[in-house]
Amino acid sequence: xxxxxxxxxxxxxxxxxxxxxxxxxxxxxxxxxxxxxxxxxxxxxxxxxxxxxxxxxxxxxxxxxxxxxxxxxxxxxxxxxxxxxxxxxxxxxxxxxxxxxxxxxxxxxxxxxxxxxxxxxxxxxxxxxxxxxxxxxxxxxxxxxxxxxxxxxxxxxxxxxxxxxxxxxxxxxxxxxxxxxxxxxxxxxxxxxxxxxxxxxxxxxx
Amino acid sequence: xxxxxxxxxxxxxxxxxxxxxxxxxxxxxxxxxxxxxxxxxxxxxxxxxxxxxxxxxxxxxxxxxxxxxxxxxxxxxxxxxxxxxxxxxxxxxxxxxxxxxxxxxxxxxxxxxxxxxxxxxxxxxxxxxxxxxxxxxxxxxxxxxxxxxxxxxxxxxxxxxxxxxxxxxxxxxxxxxxxxxxxxxxxxxxxxxxxxxxxxxxxxxxxxxxxxxxxxxxxxxxxxxxxxxxxxxxxxxxxxxxxxxxxxxxxxxxxxxxxxxxxxxxxxxxxxxxxxxxxxxxxxxxxxxxxxxxxxxxxxxxxxxxxxxxxxxxxxxxxxxxxxxxxxxxxxxxxxxxxxxxxxxxxxxxxxxxxxxxxxxxxxxxxxxxxxxxxxxxxxxxxxxxxxxxxxxxxxxxxxxxxxxxxxxxxxxxxxxxxxxxxxxxxxxxxxxxxxxxxxxxxxxxxxxxxxxxxxxxxxxxxxxxxxxxxxxxxxxxxxxxxxxxxxxxxxxxxxxxxxxxxxxxxxxxxxxxxxxxxxxxxxxxxxxxxxxxxxxxxxxxxxxxxxxxxxxxxxxxxxxxxxxxxxxxxxxxxxxxxxxxxxxxxxxxxxxxxxxxxxxxxxxxxxxxxxxxxxxxxxxxxxxxxxxxxxxxxxxxxxxxxxxxxxxxxxxxxxxxxxxxxxxxxxxxxxxxxxxx
Numbered sequence: 086x087x088x089x090x091x092x093x094x095x096x097x098x099x100x101x102x103x104x105x106x107x108x109x110x111x112x113x114x115x116x117x118x119x120x121x122x123x124x125x126x127x128x129x130x131x132x133x134x135x136x137x138x139x140x141x142x143x144x145x146x147x148x149x150x151x152x153x154x155x156x157x158x159x160x161x162x163x164x165x166x167x168x169x170x171x172x173x174x175x176x177x178x179x180x181x182x183x184x185x186x187x188x189x190x191x192x193x194x195x196x197x198x199x200x201x202x203x204x205x206x207x208x209x210x211x212x213x214x215x216x217x218x219x220x221x222x223x224x225x226x227x228x229x230x231x232x233x234x235x236x237x238x239x240x241x242x243x244x245x246x247x248x249x250x251x252x253x254x255x256x257x258x259x260x261x262x263x264x265x266x267x268x269x270x271x272x273x274x275x276x277x278x279x280x281x282x283x284x285x286x287x288x289x290x291x
Numbered sequence: 292x293x294x295x296x297x298x299x300x301x302x303x304x305x306x307x308x309x310x311x312x313x314x315x316x317x318x319x320x321x322x323x324x325x326x327x328x329x330x331x332x333x334x335x336x337x338x339x340x341x342x343x344x345x346x347x348x349x350x351x352x353x354x355x356x357x358x359x360x361x362x363x364x365x366x367x368x369x370x371x372x373x374x375x376x377x378x379x380x381x382x383x384x385x386x387x388x389x390x391x392x393x394x395x396x397x398x399x400x401x402x403x404x405x406x407x408x409x410x411x412x413x414x415x416x417x418x419x420x421x422x423x424x425x426x427x428x429x430x431x432x433x434x435x436x437x438x439x440x441x442x443x444x445x446x447x448x449x450x451x452x453x454x455x456x457x458x459x460x461x462x463x464x465x466x467x468x469x470x471x472x473x474x475x476x477x478x479x480x481x482x483x484x485x486x487x488x489x490x491x492x493x494x495x496x497x498x499x500x501x502x503x504x505x506x507x508x509x510x511x512x513x514x515x516x517x518x519x520x521x522x523x524x525x526x527x528x529x530x531x532x533x534x535x536x537x538x539x540x541x542x543x544x545x546x547x548x549x550x551x552x553x554x555x556x557x558x559x560x561x562x563x564x565x566x567x568x569x570x571x572x573x574x575x576x577x578x579x580x581x582x583x584x585x586x587x588x589x590x591x592x593x594x595x596x597x598x599x600x601x602x603x604x605x606x607x608x609x610x611x612x613x614x615x616x617x618x619x620x621x622x623x624x625x626x627x628x629x630x631x632x633x634x635x636x637x638x639x640x641x642x643x644x645x646x647x648x649x650x651x652x653x654x655x656x657x658x659x660x661x662x663x664x665x666x667x668x669x670x671x672x673x674x675x676x677x678x679x680x681x682x683x684x685x686x687x688x689x690x691x692x693x694x695x696x697x698x699x700x701x702x703x704x705x706x707x708x709x710x711x712x713x714x715x716x717x718x719x720x721x722x723x724x725x726x727x728x729x730x731x732x733x734x735x736x737x738x739x740x741x742x743x744x745x746x747x748x749x750x751x752x753x754x755x756x757x758x759x760x761x762x763x764x765x766x767x768x769x770x771x772x773x774x775x776x777x778x779x780x781x782x783x784x785x786x787x788x789x790x791x792x793x794x795x796x797x798x799x800x801x802x803x804x805x806x807x808x809x810x811x812x813x814x815x816x817x818x819x820x821x822x823x824x825x826x827x828x829x830x831x832x833x834x835x836x837x838x839x840x841x842x843x844x845x846x847x848x849x850x851x852x853x854x855x856x857x858x859x860x861x862x863x864x865x866x867x868x869x870x871x872x873x874x875x876x877x878x879x880x881x882x883x884x885x886x887x888x889x890x891x892x893x894x895x896x897x898x899x900x901x902x903x904x905x906x907x908x909x910x911x912x913x914x915x916x917x918x919x920x921x922x923x924x925x926x927x928x929x930x931x932x933x934x935x936x937x938x939x940x941x942x943x944x945x946x947x948x949x950x951x952x953x954x955x956x957x958x959x960x961x962x963x964x965x966x967x968x969x
Contacts, residue, residue, distance in 0.1 A: 097678065109308045109474055120308070121441065121475030123468075125416065132908055133678030153533050154571070157440055159563040160473035160556065161640040165662030179673055183666030186658040199911065200676040201725050204903060205701065208674030223665055243931055 089261050090162050091122075091139040091254075094181035095173035096198055097131050100247035104171070105137035107251065110270050111262045118144050123160035132200070134177060138162050141261055169258050171250055173232060174198050175216050182223060189224045190258045192250060194232040228257055235286060244276075245283035252287015264288075299345050301479040309477045311470040312337035314441045315408050318448025319378040320349070322404065323483030325490075326370035327354040328363045330766065331795035332382030333417040334468035335410025339380050340796055351488035356798040359736075359766045360385035364392040364407065368461075371405040372499070373490035376452050380408040384735065386424045388767070390431075393461070397432035398509040399499050400459030400516070404452030407433070408464045410471045413604050414637030417468075419716065419733055421635065423605040425465055428582040432513050434520060435463045435582040436529070437555035441475045447529075447579065449480070458520045460513075465581070467604065469556045469637075517583055525587040529579030532592055539572050547597035547624075549651075552613060554578040554603065560643040561602045567644055568653045581609060589616045593624065600650065601628035604638040677724045682909045683868075683934035685861035689787055689835040690722040690729050691905050691942070693756060696845035701726055702899045710754045710849075713743035717760035718794045718863075719787050726906045730758070737768045744771075744780035754849050755782045761818065762792035762800045769825065775854050776826040783848050783855045787835075788818055789863040797866060807869050822856050832858035838941050864934055887951050888933060888940050892925045894947035901939040901948070902926050909933040 091108065095101045102124055112120035122138030142158055149155040165186040171193070172178035178193040185191060195213050202208040211219075213229075220227045230253060236246035248271065255264055271280040297307045298317055309317065315338050319327065329339040343354045353370075357363035360381045367379035381389060386409060396405070412418040425435050436451055438444040444466060451462040501509060524530060551573060553561045558577050565573070576592045578584065593599055599617070601610045610628035617626060631646045632638055641663070648655045680687040694700075699707040714723055714730030715737060723730035732742065743757040759768055764786055775782060792798040797807070801816040819832045829851060835841045841859065848855040890901075890910075901910050913927045928939070928948075940948045 096676075106308070106474065109476075113306060113308050113476060117476075119476055121473055123470075123473040125472070131679055131681045132676065134676055153531075153577075154536075154562060154565070154575075157559050157562050159560045159640045160440075160469050160475075161560070163563075163567060163640045163644055163659060164666065165656075165658040176673065176676070179669050180676075182669055183662055186662055200674055201679060201906065202675045202677070204906065204912075205726055207725075210674060211672070219669055223662075237931065 087143045087145070088158075089141040089143075089259075090167045090184075091141075091169045091171065091260070092136060092162055092167040092181055092184040093139070093171045094134070094136040094177045095194075096177065097133045097135050099135070099173045100244070101135045101137055101173065104247050104251060105139050107267065107270055108139045108262070111266045112139075112141055114266045114269065115262055117141055117261070118150060119156075119158070121158055121160055122162075132198070134180060136181060143261070169254065169260070171254060173246060173250065175213055176200070176210065179211070179216055179219060182220060185220075185224050187224050190226040190228070191220050191224060192228045192230070192253050192257060193220075194246065194250065195229045196231055196233040226257070228253065230290065235290065236283070239286060240279055240283065245279060248280050248283035249287040249290070252284040253290065254287075255284075256288045296348070297479075298341060299348050301482075303479060303481045305479045307477055307479070308474055309441060309445075310337055311441050311444045311466060311473045312410070313341045314444040314477050315380075315448045315464065315466065316341040316378075317477070317479070318445040319376075319406070319452075321445070321449040321480055321482045322452040323376055323485060323488060324378050324452070325351055325353065325375035325403075325488040326367060326377040327352075327380070328357045328366050328378075329380040330357050330360045330363050330385060330388075331792050331798050332385055332410065333795060334412055334471040335380045335382050335385075335408060335466070336795040337471070338378075338408055338410075342378075350485040352485070356792070358801070360389035361392060364389040367405055367407075368392060368396065368399075368401075370490070371401045371403045371461075372495075373492045374403050375488060375490050376403045377405045378408060378448075379405070380410070383409060383411040383418060383422045383424050384420060385409070386427055387422075388736070390427065393427065393431045393433065395501065396461040397513040397517075398501055398506070400513070401455055401461060402493070402495075404455035405461040406448060406451045406455060406464055407461055408448065408466060411465060411467045413467050413469075419735060421605075423608060424463070425581060425605075425608045428463065432460065432517055433463050433582075434458070434460050434580060435465055436579055437465050437581050438470060438579075439555055439558045439577070440470070441473055441477050443579070444470060445477055445479075450529075454520075458516050458523070460516065460520070465555065467556055473556075521583045521585050524580050524583065525585035527580075530585075530588055531577055531579075533575040533577070535574055536571050548595060550574040550576065550592060550596040550599050552576045552578065552592070552599060552601045552609065554581045554609065557602055557604050557638060557643070560638070560640045561647075563640060564643045564647050567656065567659070568648055568651070570647070570651060570653055578609070582612070584609075584612050584616065586616050586620065589613055590620045593617055593622050596624055598625045598627065600631065600647075601626065602632065602643060602647075603628065604632075606634045678721055679724065679906065679908060680718070680721055681864055682907060682932055683864035683936040684718070685789055685835050685859065685864065685936075686719045686722065686787055687905065687907065688838050688861075688936075688938045689785065689841070689859040690719070690727050691938075692835060692838050692842035693785065693845055694727060694729055694904075695838075696842045696849070697754075697756075701903055709752065710756060711743065711746055711750070713739035713746070713755060713757040713782075715739035715757070715759045715763050717763050717787070718789070719758055719760055722758075726903055736763055736766055737771045740768065740771045740775060740780075740782060740784055743782050744775045744778070747781040756845075756849070757782050757784050759784065759786055761786060761788040761790065761802055762798075764818070765801050769821075772822070772827070772856075773825055780854050781852055783845070783857060785845075786818060786822075786856065786858045788858050788860045791863050791866055793863045793865070797863065807866050808873050809870055818858055818860075822858070827854060827856050829853065830856040830858070832860050834861050835859040836861055836936060836938055836941075838938055864936065868934060885952075886935060887930055888928050888935065888937065888948055889930075889951055890926050890928055891947050891949060892923075894945055895926055896945055896947070897924075897926060898944060900942055900944055905939060905942060907939055910939065
């Protein structure tokens, strides 16, 4: 039994939960046997820390599906258990850093959102270079982007930054989902065209 | 087929990604419920939201967001006695409010199945305590089911109705936030046919009347029914044991024979932890029912064990029961539980891995250790981040006005020692966080005025302000206010009326005047008239976004003796914005003129009034290099996030914020956000 674990972190209102939902629905459409992962949405008031987990589960043998020692999974990811950490806020990337190990990939938005404690002068916001080096101290694959700027300049709104990040997830990691499946999910419903464009932007951005 | 419709119309063979809460709702649909209700509360809200928003597609179905949990459970009992299966959901503390009906339910029994789905909140990310409602079962007699994952959340809910009918108990379905908000794959079964759902109240005085000797009779009856249920649970599919793996009977491995007992989400942590630790040589008992627990079941499981480890969250509900059973039947081994796992806070996957690793003397994987060590170093230095009001939230204006009226200022270092602010439950609870720190206590629903009126009686040196939201006021605040009237309390009671139960996803309150699409709601209650009719003579209703006016009324009302009620009346900004979008989409020609607010760098002296005192998140600090190479720091209103509430414009003492009118015509047709300047 193997798995592919993704931890997604950020702030309330950034579309973190949506990213998780899209990735889970992709598992359903790809006929993966199992996917789960809990959301931390209670504290998802504006500005608050939000996280969601996506755990893709592969069963090597059919018998594992019936084995009670194998066929149930925690909704959480253990320390060091994430293959990928995606974050839409630099500081929160560090807060989520306990999910990564030396083989993980980190994708983060380098545009800070200053917490109240820093506004009040009670704490300092770390430099982006400091955040970067702390992450690189844990794992080698660290990618940073200006997702805010990419979304604003291409879509005139911040609404697409989470979908752009999903595009990057597909270009930088071995996520076990085929691109057309995600494209199919994103193209459905309101804003489908923009979502698809945002995803492709994320795929191509270097 | 869309996800929403699948929830209602899905058949055997269909699968979907559902939230734990939606899975509970689906289980209830499969069981053929005809009634669903709740007073909204995180983490359980989506259970009834999922049903209520689809109610027009569900045949013979009634759902409501009740005024409080007490009324909600009575409603479910009424449905059950009318022969209609009923689901009542609530958050953990909701059972306190519903505890009175809950204590009669075992006496009277049910007619059609009744399930109470409770969203508990270990770690309390969205509650004011960590209450574990399972302990209620010792005195309500209600059986408890604990699903371990999303599939079980659906299946257990579906099956609970039949068991409820068979043994005539209301069944508690306990779901912690980790399950309520777990989303994953779920496989459907066929729903029960809905055509026959029809109410028929059959009089049953033997069970429904509770007075004198009838009480004792009914008490005896439910003890007997409880014993029958226990017998059923000694061999049911809901509780099962995983026996020794092949080739190892636990014996002869040079160590004690070990068995684990667990339930619910923590069981899923246990299984994953054992896999991570590569620990196979053990037996496991999974309890689907955690009350009552069959003596036979425990006896059977522990008989070939030297030690039992109970893996559970909270203060040891299972340990308490299992120790009693095991020691009574003469178990000689050791029973562990809360000596390994913590009692307070959420029991995480990491906690279970670490606890088991230490207890079993098995090392954790290297990546786990490194990650735990490195993240401890990192997290120590991280600034705290706390939630706050949405941009444009009227509560921010209310709280700011109150703090200004009583002379509080961060920038000038002025405290508010002579005023007690009594807190309550709702979006405005966020005002207890920095930078406002505008609550001196926070406990349960309507504790603010309740405790506040007594403080005002005893501490004459301090003024008391009690805060309450509209939904919380309707929940159970009216008797508290009447009590304050009757006993002439000296309190300023501020009702923050934003027209919705906003924090849990905008359910209607009795005073909601119009739907989000703009249609007015008939019979909506006028809070000011209601308060007057309760005997309050000193009552005002003001728009809090007129900050100066609101603040001066707070100040003057505080000087008056007796009970004063000030209603801060302004709709939740999220609903207002949604309505604007709907109206704009319907009739683009009617769109209102757009005005943006901007801070003029040359006039701003960074006095901090907007940035730190009001602390609107749309205002941020920016850095820029001047042509002369100097570093210029200035405050800036982000036009992408500002909702143009205008509060910062009103409060700026230096008139540095100006309003800029924009033309209605977009610069690039079809795009939003860019407008031609007037």
